[in-house]
Amino acid sequence: MGISLDSIEVKQINGVSAQKQNELHAFGVFTVKDLLEYYPFRYDDFRPRSLSEIKHGDKATLVAKVIGIPVLQRFGGKSRLSCKMVAEPWMFTATWFNQHYVREQLTAQREIVITGKWDQKRNAITVTDYEFTDRGEGKIGTLQPVYSVGGKITQTWIRKIIHQGLQQYGELIPEILPHSIIRKYEFMSRKRAIATIHRPEDTREGQQGRRRMVYEELFLFQLKVQAFRVLNRGRMDGVVHTVDNATVRQFVRSLPFELTDAQKRVELEILQDMRSPYCMNRLLQGDVGSGKTVLAAIALYATVKSGFQGALMVPTEILAEQHMRSLTKMFEPFGITVGLLTGSVTGRKRKDLLASLQMGMLDIVVGTHALIQEDVFFRGLGMVVTDEQHRFGVNQRSILRRKGYNPDVLTMTATPIPRTLAITVFGDMDVSTLSERPKGRVPIMTYWVKPDLMERVLKLVNREVDQGRQAYLICPLIEESEKLDVQNAIDLHIQMSQAFPHYKVGLLHGRMTPGEKDEVMRAFYSNEIQLLVSTTVVEVGVDVPNATLMIIMDADRFGLSQLHQLRGRVGRGQHASFCVLVADPKSEIGRERMTAMTDTDDGFEVSRRDLELRGPGDFFGTKQSGLPEFRLADMTADFEVLEQARDDAAELLKDTDFWTSADYAPLRNYLQNEQIFQGDIID
Template sequence: MLVTVWFELFERSLRAEEKQNYRNIKGREYFFADFILHHLTVFSAQPQHAKILARLQNIYTLYPLCSVAERREMLEESKRLLEGLRDPREIRKVVAAQVQRQAQAEAASDWRDVPVQFVKGVGPKLGEIFAKVGIGTVGELLHYYPRQHLDFSKCTRIRDLRKGELVTVWGMIHSVSLFSPPAKKQMTIVKVVVRDGTGRLILSFFHQGKQQWIRAQAAQRFPEGAQIILSGTVQWDSYNRSLTLDKPELQILENSEELESLEEQNLIHLARIVPVYPLSEGLNMKWVRRAIKAGLEAFAPKIPEPLPPELLKTLPLPGYAQALSEFHFPSSQESLQAARERLVFQELLLTQLGLQFRRKQRERYESGLVFAPPGELSQAFLKSLPFELTGAQKRVHQEILADLQRSEPMSRLVQGDVGSGKTVVAVLAMLQGVENHYQAALMAPTEILAEQHFHKIFEWLLPLGVQAELLTGSQGARSRREALARLASGEAQIAIGTHALIQEGVEFKRLGLAIIDEQHRFGVKQRALLREKGLNPEILTMTATPIPRTLALTLYGDLDVSILDELPPGRKPVQTQLVKESQRQRVWDLILYEIEAGRQAYVVLPLVEESEKSELKAATSEFEAYQAYFPSLRIGLLHGQMKGQEKDLVMRAFSAHELDILIATTVIEVGVDVPNASVMVIEHAERFGLAQLHQLRGRVGRGSDKAYCLLVTDKLSQIARERLEVFVSTNDGFIIAEHDLRLRGPGEFLGTRQSGLPDLILTNLAEDGELLDLARSSAQTLLQADPELKSRENLQLKQELYRFFRRHLSVLEA
């Protein structure tokens, strides 16, 4: 790109952002800040440009996090920096002025950016190996946390050693001998006998090569009479008929006659609580320990405390630098626990600050739509329903109405267990929008779910004179054109669809409410695109996946959470049983009994087609097997590889009771509603997560008939059996969700990583609930007193927040 064109594009972008009042505007491909960051990468830079480019990159990395006033200052600074890039003679003045302004704020974090190769003992070669595991700077090195710790801190007498124990032994090298086994002349075994006055320990070390060289090395490595410390796991050596240590860490003590205790030796591999780090090919455990120890010794004194003094006083936790040192090389189990709690608290505090900061910015700079109270349309809809709302539905409806009548933007997540009636709540919210002369949109993650919603809502609203439109990817061109025209003109008041709702060409006349169903299936940018279809429409998010409290607070800490925790009256708990492969006749008998009684059954499998490498039953082969076993029954097949129209035809046939049995994959997991279905058979149930099993079980028991869920399994491991027994024991989705979180962790729980949040490296959400509550309340207190984190005591914390969200800034824009 020509330099003149590059400068013109940059300046034009600055003018556009100024014109839009520093909103971080969205272009065709990028937000403003993202475009500038991309634009900087194509500049033909010279060495003298480095500092200015680095400053510009820093500005636009932080830009989405900043207030409008700060963004205005950043654009003014950018103009001055551009002059420096244009005329090299001005660079020195520009750089000096900008660096001096930022030096105080950013000096504290300079230690993190030092290349790891400059840590004592690392160097360029080891630095390249560290780079393979993502360690390029001192900051990344000191945050490369141990995956576990081994306690070698207490010395054990040899006579007290027990097989299988982790121990540390302090003794004297009594003798060293070498020999080669008769069958392996090329191997030399070095036998070292260690005594401590209470017994002896024999260590064997195996070598290949000339015995003369090995003898000289052994004499140098194990001088007889020297003091030695050993740490490892006690094993029985059947050859020497003696106790030994398996792969011991060892160190010869220097000047041992002058030592009074082990603490006087600077030991990092043994005789202490030892860190164990994850390794990749080419990376040695001792190298990692030495590098981190050297990094801590050099840089820990330079690490500033990010927490404000007042907050730190209220916490019974160590400072940041001390916590880092103690977590890597703890002086005791108590200090290790305190260090972990401090680092976990900081992770959670920064997450909560980011989410609360996002909400504060949204409330400060965005105006919500103020809806009038419910009118005749909502009342007519409630009267038309053949059932009464549950207490939970009434409560959540009132919470949503209160949000819609406030001037601040709505920030609410409705969380309902399977069958709790969140669709009715969504319709009441949409009717509230229609009564206020706005349009409403409901976006679902799959076509089946979108179509299910559409058919139900269309049927409910047609008598009320409210027109709903369906938009999906598989829709015909003519049908799509007509639907788009009705939405653009305002003739259609409600749109229901999939990702098709956020595609180019979809325009609303006056979108005032957007509802995102199963919102964890959508990414941050997809949710933002739906918001952009209107002028600051209210956003309501919903999920039928019960989410544990700690995970909900972490993912959705900026949202108010409403919980639908009551099932409609008349619903009976689904009877759930574990069934072995050998008991298959019971499964077929139950299916036949229920079908003869006029009901229907699902059979769910994890695969579409069988492969040679897998013994799992596939939907296609099971479909053929059921046709052979039940020749007189009407059986359908449904899986994700079918075209949308084919899937729709099968689901319509099953819903209309034109099919008795539906063989399916997990495409029916969410949203399929056939009240007449009373049997759910899940093949290879051990292959599904608990949350997924709960969703599948929720497809039956939706009517007044008794329903059954049969989990067909074979050869279960102990862990798999315990997991499925939890599922069998309860129908409560929130109890199941807590167990699922403990077993699988937050990363896998929702089956997606689309939250956009930084990873929680040390936090265990199943165990750290108290720290999460403390972090959440601390974040709220801090932002209540200082919404922009501008005060002097909060500057370090704000810098830490920037760094924490550095690679995840889009989450703060959503």
């Protein structure tokens, strides 16, 4: 099978000392494979251009001759060196800062290649890199890779070491893609692609190398996810729920509203999964207020009627209480018992609840991460529902699932995820989407105003609260910050208390204890507080039907998806609702966000634009969600490649040759190394 590059330590490369090896470890480089796959994030272009092609502010490389006497000026321990140059037929000035030693080398008529920022107005270039043609270092006319380095690792050194690594071990770079795919896309070989990314002859060759390796990254990820599904779907014994349609219909008919067509479709998808012998792993995504909770209730009802217990885990106590109230109301007529387990449930009450759960006397438990503590046992856990799943770590979700024998898992999120991102992050899940709003849902009117119109905004607050409604005021910071000139919650609370002395103004922020937050939210829920000044802690799922006004200060500081989540806190009752974005954005992205929010209230459209503006990292904390970190691929820019890679992986796994042919052996080995054949759930 030959030597594997990931088994050769990086110190085996000539020029890597023990000290340098330790410094490389800090960048995650331990083996020769790590080093060769430590790709540059951009290139410095040392290909000379004519001054006639260069615009003001451009970074450019010029071939010039020294024609003037270099002038050195010193000031306060720093220096500036200027010299007249000619790049036929133009004359200009080249300036070096804090490189006084260059003066001795600037002899008349000597040819030099200089790179720097061109200043059209001063007819000058500020030099960042230079090379004399009579003792060239090989940069002239090339694209030089720029790596993410620091400390004692310099660009020059890492370039040299990667080049040395390619010379010593380049022949050992294995091909992993099958011939059929290489032929289909006319890819260069893996060996050449990696070498090309580090030392491209020209832009086109560099793009071809990147194209090949981006596809490979996305293809291997999709292959891993889909192979897991193919291998485990038939063999992972799950809970078989035996509830019949008539029983489910009885529950659905008892609801005070009719399900939308989208809800009916998703209900069928969930029930079909629950009745099958394999373990359900389904993501239910839907816009704010699209009716996900009702579907979770149907799934939990079917679980109990099949003789099992259900668990619903949510990120906050107030949300747990809210779900507890709504589920109790729905299930009481059917004799189904619901318990609440949060950090606030202690002493005798907690002991009784845990005993009821373990003996099977409690059908459904709703709770926070208190559900995953060691002393929580179920008699027969058949369904786990997690709400706003990206608020929980991967480990927290899997601990809850392990409290039963492969229970079905339904994961809910109100962050509508564009299809591109959903198939990547949740590739091992089936995705159900609620794209339709329940009938009678009040549309929210969204306005963008500049801060100088704040007086008019306060009149709107006054009008709504006078009519018995409630309002949120959201701002990005807790306390004043010298770095950011943004409204902060504490100052805003004082201002609002003074502006509205007849109303009760509450304050909510992340530094308060969970108990303090819950107390404020309960007071707001029961209309003891009319105006709530808050940071983004209200973003997740709190349902106050009487709140009709959402004002977001410095709205351009928030991401689009977050703004949309905040907007979804209002419009939950029968009354007309408003969202006012107060912002004077200086950046183009800030202005685009404001326009997108006033253009549409469709969460999927909002999240599509957010993905374009910010990239995928902001949808989820990477470590929390299992969002893969690719070395080269960018899920926003490369979404078409991602979809193609997914289709190719699915096609390949259906082919019987994949499991036997020598051409696919490297891919089978890859899956073996990734432990796909072990049967553990990818979370």
